[in-house]
Amino acid sequence: MLSFNHSYACTVGMKIERDRLLAAQLDLAGAILRVERQPLPTPLEPDDVLRQAAHAVDALRDKRILGVGVGISGFVDATRGVDLYSPILGWRDVPVASPLSEELELPVWVENDVNALTLAEWRYGAAQSMRDFVCITVGEGIGAGLVVGGRLYRGRFGGAGEVGHFCLDPEGPTCRCGGRGCVETYVSDGAIEAEARARGFRSLGELSTSARSGMGKAREVYQRMGRVLGIGAKNVVNLLNPEAIVLGGERMADSDLFLNSFHQELRRHAFSHETRELKVLPAQLGSDGFLIGAGTLVTEGLFQRPALEVAT
Ligand SMILES: [Zn+2]
Known part of the structure; x- marks a missing residue:
């Protein structure tokens, strides 16, 4: 009416x-x-x-x-x-x-x-009507928005969801947060670009084109990226047991190159009941x-x- x-x-x-x-x-x-x-x-x-x-x-x-x-x-x-x-x-x-x-x-x-x-994907995009999900963005930085029990979870000072600063290696590269070996130091755009140059590519674009044409040393960069993101996501899953992980951010343009390794890592050694039902969804609304x-x-x-x- x-x-x-x-x-x-x-x-x-x-x-x-x-x-x-x-x-x-x-x-x-x-x-x-x-x-x-x-x-x-x-x-x-x-x-x-x-x-x-x-x-x-x-x-x-x-x-x-x-x-x-x-x-x-x-x-x-x-x-x-x-x-x-x-x-x-x-x-x-x-x-x-x-x-x-x-x-x-x-x-x-x-x-x-x-x-x-995260709010947009919740109301109008990939995660409509879900009560527990995590939206991870991949690009210049790695971020996450958490919806827990039907509410956006911000933490005490708005600092919840810093997936990019999960530590993978305490002896790893220095991060802009001051820590070492954070997820971001391996998979942010800056990190991928640095890795590309170290392997003789001039830009991210050249790296992705070469990877799509099947060049091994380009594909390896994205495979490692997928593995690192998969470890980060697995930590989130172990902490929150969400219904879904929504992946967004600019670098999803290259998701065809890293999603396979992401899935493999996410499900490797994970608790089976947690990951069996877990949905991994691309964000629907883009930038x-x-x-x-x-x-x-x-x-x-x-x-x-x-x-x-x-x-x-
Ligand atoms: Zn950091």
Whole structure:
């Protein structure tokens, strides 16, 4: 009898990256209507970035905007809307929600970018209606969003899900976190690129093309990548026993080259009842998921369903 009018108004989902800012206008069902892209200056001064973020939202005001969701890499205090620590942006303790909200006169939510992506895959993508799953992103960094018992699990300071910093070898290469032998030091884009150069390839593109044409020394790089990711995922499975692992992030473009070794490693020596039923699913929304998830923060924030929460 009643249905939700998705075009009554829109939300803005934003992602702040190292060198650019993306702001999407979305309808209330998470469909992207329009995207504003703006290059960002270096170094990234928070005041400049927030001013530019406000301009990007203003450029999307041709429709009624209910609120803005912002995805940022690193540790985010989602309750206070503060970026606690983002190594990629070089920010520490930067308030984002309150200055932006004051400037725009709109409610603003801030969330870790991988958590935003996880929310998007949960509501509209690969993990719809699941109560326990983990979304792992593979690219410049390795991140994870955790949904545990039907809730996004952030941890005490928004630091949950740092799968990229699981230690594989305490004597291994130094990581940007200060530790050694973290998963990221083997499988981030930077690590794969360094390995490619060490083997005589000029770029990631040349490495993947050579691997697809069957060249052994190129294929080995991806096989090791799959094994390392598989070990990381197995640790997650042993900790949380999720229903599914959703794999996303830019490097999934090369998943044909590493997924086999990933599966082999994930299931090797694993507890059989945990992995037999485990689903491994590719993320469905691609890089749009970051923006869709950021916009979804607004709809979730404004249209919470307390009756449903009590019933479950
Ligand atoms: Zn690390």
